[in-house]
Amino acid sequence: MKEPVLTRRGFVTGALVTAAGVSFTLSLAGCKDRTKLPDDGEPGVELLSWVVIHPDNSVTLRVPQTEIGQGVSTTIPQMLAEELELDWSTLKSEFYDPAVNAARENVYVWTAVLSSHSAQTLFEPTQRAGAQVRTMLIRAAASRLKVPEVELEAIKGSIRHKPSGKELSYASVAEAAAKMPVPDPKVVKLKEVGDRQLVGKPIPRRDVDAAIRGKIVYGIDFELPGMRFAAVRQSPTFGGKLRSVDKGSIKGMPGNPEVVKIKGAKVGYNAPVPEGEDPDIWAAPVTMDDAVAVVADSWWQAKTALDALAIEWDAGPHAKFSSQEYMKTLAKQARGDAPVVVEAGDARSALAKAVKTLSAEYSYPYMDPAPLEPINCSAYVDGGEVHLWTNSQFPDDAWHIAHSLCGVSPDKAHVHILPAGGGFGRRLQNDFVHQAVQIALACKGTPVKLLLTREECVRKSYYAPITAARFEAGLDGAGNVTVWTCSVASGTSAEQSYGETRFPFQPPNVRFAYKRNPDSPLPFGWMRGVGFTQHLWMNFGFLDELRLLTGRDVPEFYRSLLDPSYIPADLEDREIAVARVKNHLKLFDFAIEKGRWHAPKGRGRGRGLAVGDTSYYPSYPSSTKAAIVDVSFDEKAGLRVDHVFLAVDAGTVINPDIVHAQLEGGIAYALTTALHSEITVENGQVQQSNFHDYPILKLDQMPAVTIEILPSTEPPASIGEDAVPVTIAALVNAIADAGGPRLRSLPIAKILAN
Numbered sequence: 174m175k176e177p178v179l180t181r182r183g184f185v186t187g188a189l190v191t192a193a194g195v196s197f198t199l200s201l202a203g204c205k206d207r208t209k210l211p212d213d214g215e216p217g218v219e220l221l222s223w224v225v226i227h228p229d230n231s232v233t234l235r236v237p238q239t240e241i242g243q244g245v246s247t248t249i250p251q252m253l254a255e256e257l258e259l260d261w262s263t264l265k266s267e268f269y270d271p272a273v274n275a276a277r278e279n280v281y282v283w284t285a286v287l288s289s290h291s292a293q294t295l296f297e298p299t300q301r302a303g304a305q306v307r308t309m310l311i312r313a314a315a316s317r318l319k320v321p322e323v324e325l326e327a328i329k330g331s332i333r334h335k336p337s338g339k340e341l342s343y344a345s346v347a348e349a350a351a352k353m354p355v356p357d358p359k360v361v362k363l364k365e366v367g368d369r370q371l372v373g374k375p376i377p378r379r380d381v382d383a384a385i386r387g388k389i390v391y392g393i394d395f396e397l398p399g400m401r402f403a404a405v406r407q408s409p410t411f412g413g414k415l416r417s418v419d420k421g422s423i424k425g426m427p428g429n430p431e432v433v434k435i436k437g438a439k440v441g442y443n444a445p446v447p448e449g450e451d452p453d454i455w456a457a458p459v460t461m462d463d464a465v466a467v468v469a470d471s472w473w474q475a476k477t478a479l480d481a482l483a484i485e486w487d488a489g490p491h492a493k494f495s496s497q498e499y500m501k502t503l504a505k506q507a508r509g510d511a512p513v514v515v516e517a518g519d520a521r522s523a524l525a526k527a528v529k530t531l532s533a534e535y536s537y538p539y540m541d542p543a544p545l546e547p548i549n550c551s552a553y554v555d556g557g558e559v560h561l562w563t564n565s566q567f568p569d570d571a572w573h574i575a576h577s578l579c580g581v582s583p584d585k586a587h588v589h590i591l592p593a594g595g596g597f598g599r600r601l602q603n604d605f606v607h608q609a610v611q612i613a614l615a616c617k618g619t620p621v622k623l624l625l626t627r628e629e630c631v632r633k634s635y636y637a638p639i640t641a642a643r644f645e646a647g648l649d650g651a652g653n654v655t656v657w658t659c660s661v662a663s664g665t666s667a668e669q670s671y672g673e674t675r676f677p678f679q680p681p682n683v684r685f686a687y688k689r690n691p692d693s694p695l696p697f698g699w700m701r702g703v704g705f706t707q708h709l710w711m712n713f714g715f716l717d718e719l720r721l722l723t724g725r726d727v728p729e730f731y732r733s734l735l736d737p738s739y740i741p742a743d744l745e746d747r748e749i750a751v752a753r754v755k756n757h758l759k760l761f762d763f764a765i766e767k768g769r770w771h772a773p774k775g776r777g778r779g780r781g782l783a784v785g786d787t788s789y790y791p792s793y794p795s796s797t798k799a800a801i802v803d804v805s806f807d808e809k810a811g812l813r814v815d816h817v818f819l820a821v822d823a824g825t826v827i828n829p830d831i832v833h834a835q836l837e838g839g840i841a842y843a844l845t846t847a848l849h850s851e852i853t854v855e856n857g858q859v860q861q862s863n864f865h866d867y868p869i870l871k872l873d874q875m876p877a878v879t880i881e882i883l884p885s886t887e888p889p890a891s892i893g894e895d896a897v898p899v900t901i902a903a904l905v906n907a908i909a910d911a912g913g914p915r916l917r918s919l920p921i922a923k924i925l926a927n
Contacts (some may be wrong), residue, residue, distance in 0.1 A: 215227050215233075216228065217233065217347075218347035218348050218350075218351050219351070220306045220309060220347070220350060220351055221280075221302050221305055221306055221355065222235065222273065222277055222280045222281070223235050223253060223281075223299070223302045223303075223306070224253070224257065224302070224303075226343050226344055226347040227344065228344055229344065230263065230330055230343055230344040231263045231264070231265055232259055232263065232264055232265065232330065232343065233264075233265040233266065233267055234249070234250045234253045234254065234264060234265070234266050234267075235266070235267060235268070235269045235281070236249045236266050236268050236269065237249070237268075237269040237274070237281030237282070237283070237284045238268075238283075238284060238286050238291050238295075239268065239286050239564055239565065239566055239590050239591075239592070239593060239596070239600075240268075240380065240592040240593070241286055241564070241566060241592070241593040241595060242593070242595055242596075242838070243286070243291065243831075243893050244378055244828065244831035244834065244835070245286075245291050246266055246380050246592075247377075247378045247379045247380070247828060247831065248291065248292060248827040248828050248831060249266075249291065249295060249299060250264060250266050250379065251371045251372055251374075251828060252292075252296055252300055252303070252372060252827060253299045253300075253302065253303045254303065254371055255300065255303060255364065255369055255371045255372045256300050256301075256302075256303030256304040256307060256363060256364065257303040257304075257306055257307050257327075258307055258327035258328060258329060258330070259329065259330055260329040260330045261371065266379065268568075268589075268590035269281050269284065269568075269590070270587075270588070271284070271568045271569045271571070271572035271588045272583060272586060272587065272588070274569060275569065275583060276583075276584070282294060282295060282298045283295060283445075284567075284568060284569050285444060285445050285566060285567045285568075285569070285570075285601065286566040286567075286596060286600075286601070287444055287445075287566065287567070287601060287699065288787075288789075288891070288894070289787070289891030289892055289895065290891070291893075292827050292889035292890075292891075292892070293794050293824075293888065293889045293890050293891060296827070296888060296889045297888070300363055301358040301361060301363070302358075304356075304358075304361040304362065304363055305355060305356045305358055305361050306350075307327050308356045308361055309350040309351075309353045309355070310327065310332055310343055310346055310347070310350045311326075311327060311332055312350070312353050313346040313347075313349035313350035313353055314332035314334075314341045314346050316349065317341065317345075317346060317349065318334060318339065318341070320334060324336055328340075330343050331343065332346065366825075366886050372825070372827055373825065373826060373827070373828075373829070374828070374829075375828060375829050375830040376828055376830075378831065380592070389592055390591060390592070391546055391564065391591060391592055391593065391594050392546065392551070392562065392563060392564040392592075392593060393546055393547065393549050393594070393624065395551050395562050395591055395622065396622070397551070397553070397620040399619060399620065400551070400619075400621065400622055401468050401469065401470060401616060401619055401620070401621050402468065402470070402471055402472035402474075402475050402621070402622050402624065403433070403466045403467065403472075403475055403609075403612050403621050403622065403623045403624070404466065404467050404469075404472060404475040404624065404625075404626065405465070405466045405479075405608060405623060405629060406464060406465050406466075406479055406484065406629065407435075407461070407462050407463070407464040407629065407633045408437075408462040408463050408464070408486050408488075408489070409486065409488075409632070409857075409858050410486070410488045410489055410491055410492055410494075410856070410857035410858055411462065411489075411491050411494070411694035411695055411696070411857060412462065412489040412490055412491045412694055412857075413462055413463065413486050413487055413488050413489040413491075413857075414437070414462075414463050414486070414487040414489060415434060415463040415464075415465065415484070415485075415486060415487075416485040416486060416487050417484075417485045418432060418434065418465055418482065418483065418485070419482070419483035419484075420432045420482075422481060422482055422483040423478040423481050423482050426474070426477070426478045426481065427470075427474050427477075428469030428470040428471055428474025428475065428478065429469060429470055430467050430468065430478035431467070431468045431469070431615075431616070432465065432467055432468075432482065433465070433466040433468060433611070433612050433615045433616070434463075434464075434465060434466075435463065435464040435465065435466055435608050435611050435612070436463060436611070437460070437461055437462045437463040438460070438461060438607060439458055439459070439460045440460065440461055440574065440602070440603055440604050440606075440607045441459055441570050441573065441574065441603065442455075442456040442457065442458055442459060442570070443456050443457055443458075443459050443567065443601045443602045443603075443635070443667075443697075443698065443699060444456035444457075444567070444601065444667075444699070445567075445569070453667075453668070454668045455667070456667055457665070457666065457667040457696075457697045457698075459603065459604060459635070459696070460696060461604040461607060461608070462633070463486075464608060465479070465484055466479075466612050466623070467479040467482060468612060468615075468616060468621060472622070472624050476626065488857060489857070491694035491857040492856060492857045493856060493857065494694050494854055494856070495854060495855055495856075496538070496539060496639060496852070496853050496854040496855075497853070497855075499639060499664070499693065499854075500536060500538075500639060500641060503639065503640065503641035503662040503664070503690070504534060504536065504641040504643075504662075506641070506662035506688055506690075507642055507643040507660045507661060507662045507688075508534075508643055508660070509660075510686075511660045511661070511662060511686035511687060511688035512686060512687065512688060513684060513685065513686045514670045514685050514686065514687045515670075515683065515684075515685040516683065516685070517679075517681070517682065517683050517741055517744075518656070518681045518682030518683065518741075519682055520656050520657075520658050520682045520683060520684035521684075522682075523647055523655050523656035523681075523682035524645065524647050524656050524658070526647075526655075527647025527649065527655060527656060528647075528648055528649055528650045529647065529648040530645065530646065530647045530648075531644075531645070531647075531648075531715075531718060531719055531722055532643065532644060532645040532646075533643075533644050533714075533715055533718060533917060534641065534642065534643050534644075534917065535641075535642045535643075535711040535714065535715070535917045535918065536641045536642070536918045536919075537637075537638075537639065537640040537641075537642075537707045537708075537711070537918070537919060538639055538850075538851040538852060538853070538918075538919060539636045539637065539638070539639045539664070539695055539852035539853070539854070540636060540637040540700055540846065540850045540851065540852055541599075541634045541636055541637075541700075541850070541852050541867065542596075542597035542598045542599040542634070542635075542637075542698065542700045542701065543597070543630070543631065543634075543850075543864075543867060543869065544593070544594060544596055544597050544600070545595045546564075546593055546594025547624060547626070547627055547630050548599070548600070548624075548625040548629075548630050549564075549605065549622065549623055549624045549625065550562070550563045550565075550605045550606050550608075550609035550622075550623050551620060551621065551622040551623070552575075552606075552609040552610050552612065552613035552620070552621055552623070553613060553619075553620040553621070554579055554610070554613040554614050554616075554617050555617050555618045557581055557585055558585045558586070559575045559576065559579045559581060559585065559586050559587070559610065559613070560587045560588075560589065560620075561575050561586075561588045561589065561606065561609070562589045562591055563588065563589075563590065563591065563605075563606055563609075564590065564591045564592060564593030564596075565590075565601075565603055565605075565606060566593075566596045566598070566599075566600040566601045567600075567601050567603060568590055570603050570606075571603050572586055572588045574603055574606050574607050574610060575588065575606070575610055578607065578610045578611070578614070579610065579614065597700060597701045598698060598699030598700045598701055598703070599635065599698060599700075601698070601699050602635045602698050604635075605623060605625070608623055609621065609622075609623040627863045627864070628862040628863055631852075631859065631861050631863065631867055632858070632859040632861070632862060634698065634859075635697060635698025635699075636695050636696070636697065636698055636700075636852055637697075637698070637699075637700040637703075637706070637707065638663040638664040638665060638666035638689070638693070638697055638707070639663065639664040639693065639695075640661060640662070640663040640664070640707050640708075641663075642659060642660065642661045642662075642673070642711050643659070643660045644658065644659050644711075644715040645658045645659075646658065646680075646715070646719055648719070648722065648723060652722075652723035652724070652725060653680075653733065654680045654734060655681070655682060656680060656682040656683070657679060657680055657682070657683050658683065658685070658686075659673045659684075659685050659686070659712075660685075660686040661673050661685075661686065661687050661688070662687075662688045662689075662690065663688070663689050663690065663707075664689070664690055664693030664695060664697070665690065665691055665692075665693040665694075665695065665696065665697045666689050666697040667697060667699075668689070669703065669704030669707070669708075670685065670687035670704075671704055671705075671788075671789045672703075672704030672705055672707050672708030672709070673685050673687065673708050673711075673712065674687075675705075675786075675788055675789070675790075676708075676709070676785075677735065677753060677754055677757050677785075678712070678716055678731065678734040678735060679734065679739060680734065680739060681739050694857065695852075695859075701839070701842055701846075701894050701897050702787075702846075702894045702895075702897035702898045703787075705787050705894075705897075705898040706843075706846065706894075706897050706898050706901065708898075709783065709785050709898035709899065709901070709902045710783075710847070710901040710902040710904075710905050710919075711917075712902070713781075713783050713902040713903070713905070713906060714905050714906065714909075714915070714916065714917065716731070716734075717781075717906045718915065727770075727782055728761075728770065728782075731761065731782070731784075732758070732761065735754050735757055735758045736754070737750075737751045737754050737755065745791075746791040746792065749791045749792060750791060753786070753788065753791075753797075756786075756797045756822065757784050757785075757786070757797060759797075759822070759883075760784050760797045760799040760820055760821075760822060760883075761782075761784045761799055763799065763820050763881070763883065764782065764784065764799035764800070764801055764818065764820050765782075767818070767820065767881055768782075768799070768801035768879075769801075769818070770782065770801060774803075777806055777807050777911060777912065778803065778804065778805050778815075779804050779805075779806060779906075779907040779908060779909065779910030779911025779912070779913070780801060780802070780803050780804075780907050780910055781802045781804075781902075781903040781904060781905065781907030781908070781909075781910060782800070782903055782906070783799070783800050783898075783899045783900075783902035783903040783906070784797070784799040784800075784899065785797070785798060785898055785899050785902065786798065786895075787891055787894060787895055787898070794824075794888065794890050794891075795890055795891050795895075796821055796822060796823035796824065796890035796891050796892060796895050797821070797822045798819060798820065798822075798895050798896065798899045799819070799820045799821075799899065800817060800818065800819050800899040800900050800903040801903060802814065802817050802818075802900065802903040802904045802907045803815045803816040803817075803876075804904070804907045804908055804911050804913075805911065806911035806912055806913040812908065812913065812922075812925055814844060814874070814876040814904065815876055815877070816877045817840050817876050817877075817878050817879070817900060817903075818878075818879045818881075819836055819878070819879070819880050819881070819896055819899070820880075820881040820882075820883065821880070821881070821882055821883065821892070821895065822883040822890075823882065823883075823885070823889065823890045823891070823892055823895075824885050824886075824887035824888050824890040825885060825886060825888060825889045826882055826885075826889070829882060832880075832882060832892055833880050833882075835892045835893055835896070836878075836892065836896045837878050837880065837896075838896075839893070839894070839897050839900070840876075840878055840896050840900050841870050841875060842896075843896060843897040843898075843900035843901050843904070844870045844874065844875075844876075844900070844904070845868075845869045845870040846897065846901060847900075847901045847904055847905070847920065847921050848870065848920055848921045848922045849867075849868045849869065849870070850867070850919070851867075851919065851920045851923065852867070904921075905921075908921070
């Protein structure tokens with residue numbers, strides 16, 4: 174593998190940067206004697222941490238997120254460049270530096286790739302930063318030309334004096350601008366919506382050409398001269414311990430293999446936790462088991478030696494754990510008295526008075542996010558410094574692990590962010606960073622790259638929690654839903670009761686109970702769509718079972734429950750709840766009309782509808798989506814998903830092409846999740862190992878897709894996760910509508926096969 178050409182300022186050796194008038198030098202002093210790190214730094218003037226203006230008048234914009242395919246290397250520069258008035262063709266971008274973010278008190282606002290936050294959280298900060306920098310450049314030009322600021326305008330990387338036509342490049346005034354007082358972000362003038370040239374436009378992704386030509390350097394591609402490679406095997410049972418390892422069993426094997434013992438540990442948390450908040454509400458602890466690494470001259474040599482290495486494990490307390498048996502435990506808990514988390518009206522009395530009642534039990538298995546690029550991380554420790562090359566979704570946490578584990582001062586820990594071949598939540602857990610640093614500490618002075626086999630990725634991952642739910646509801650004599658209850662029990666997880674409680678189709682009497690069990694041995698991890706992926710399809714499945722009991726059609730029955738009058742008058746934030754219901758109604762009606770809900774279906778065909786958002790709590794800004802899924806089903810020919818219609822109200826759209834791509838990818842991920850995904854455990858060990866027994870959607874299974882984006886001038890809202898829950902919810906009801914089974918568990922393909 175050839176040495177990659179890199180464009181990360183984090184690799185700068187001796188590059189002079191002017192930051193608001195302060196000069197500093199980034200150096201890799203501890204590395205230069207043994208390993209030469211990439212050096213492609215460009216001199217420039219930094220303004221407000223976000224912008225670097227170079228002598229040739231090119232501009233580098235900082236992207237405070239890892240690119241995992243969601244398009245932030247294009248959308249965040251679009252937001253910054255809009256107010257900065259840049260020539261898009263001369264623009265460059267680079268990932269942020271977590272050490273700088275920490276030293277400057279979270280100047281980049283939101284850096285974890287989590288909860289579809291990039292656009293909605295960074296839209297205003299990036300626009301205001303761009304406007305501040307533009308204002309500083311104009312003020313510097315006004316001082317140089319000795320003219321009033323009002324006579325100047327910024328145009329494509331230059332400041333133009335409108336009366337005379339004289340222009341000054343950004344580069345010519347950048348140093349003077351860096352010394353200007355920083356304008357108040359609240360008073361800088363932003364463009365009117367109609368004047369935007371970049372935001373809202375389908376600008377081609379900045380990385381598409383490199384992707385097509387195979388030039389993107391992912392974590393799996395990254396190499397350094399003299400690098401050694403590590404393969405890792407963790408305890409096959411969760412909670413197991415390393416007893417012994419016979420290093421002599423691989424003596425003399427090719428590649429000069431060395432054995433490194435990796436100690437299990439609590440790594441941290443898998444999401445940022447606001448100061449003063451309970452981390453077990455906002456995130457989940459990340460723990461990892463004991464492991465053994467073999468380091469060799471090539472990865473294949475390391476993997477081959479690891480396979481031959483004699484390792485003895487203590488299976489630990491979960492050696493007999495079975496996911497099948499544990500699901501029975503959870504189902505029993507869901508039938509019992511789980512803690513009530515939300516209640517309105519009098520559910521018990523309403524059930525007793527109901528003319529008809531219905532109950533059903535649903536379940537969701539363990540699932541692995543399974544990003545296509547295997548888990549990896551490169552690390553180098555020497556001379557009191559540590560360097561990481563990682564595509565973690567939580568780089569700030571990776572930086573913290575690096576300096577804490579190595580015992581160096583925070584400014585001696587350097588995280589160089591690389592693109593990822595998918596994340597889906599898995600790379601938020603930085604166990605692989607912890608392992609890579611442990612290996613690098615044992616191999617000081619030599620860069621090492623940790624790369625997990627696919628089997629290790631699947632069998633020792635962080636999983637969406639196994640879940641059981643019990644529903645009960647009641648109808649009055651007119652077929653109206655008067656009461657809805659749901660009780661949920663899940664394995665180890667973050668707090669995810671929102672999956673059941675935030676269902677907007679609610680009658681006046683509701684009761685929601687929720688119990689999560691910390692004793693489940695499989696560690697929790699975020700997975701695309703999070704609690705809504707686990708619960709929305711259950712909610713809609715049971716809702717449709719109720720509908721069939723009444724004999725009413727889908728639009729009329731669903732609409733009857735999207736009734737703002739059902740929201741209690743004394744509810745805190747009632748106006749937010751009312752607006753949410755009305756927005757669901759808007760998307761519902763739009764989908765009915767544009768999604769051809771009433772079109773003829775034909776024999777053996779079914780159609781399902783779902784509408785929802787990813788609003789974790791009342792004031793959470795979320796897009797609203799409606800999905801219609803068309804399927805064909807025959808007991809002999811099986812199931813075929815024919816078409817998915819998806820409408821979305823996501824506020825201001827930064828780049829419609831990227832939104833289309835995110836939603837189309839989300840639909841594919843939803844179908845993989847619903848049709849195929851299941852992790853099972855026997856004797857404490859995951860039974861799946863690779864894509865042959867943990868399959869993903871194949872190309873010929875992908876349906877035709879229609880996307881409709883509703884126009885809006887509201888602030889941006891979430892996109893990345895949002896297609897997954899509503900697509901699954903519409904799919905399960907479409908299968909029942911086509912004459913297939915009523916699905917109360919996943920994966921669908923397994924159920925249909927049986």
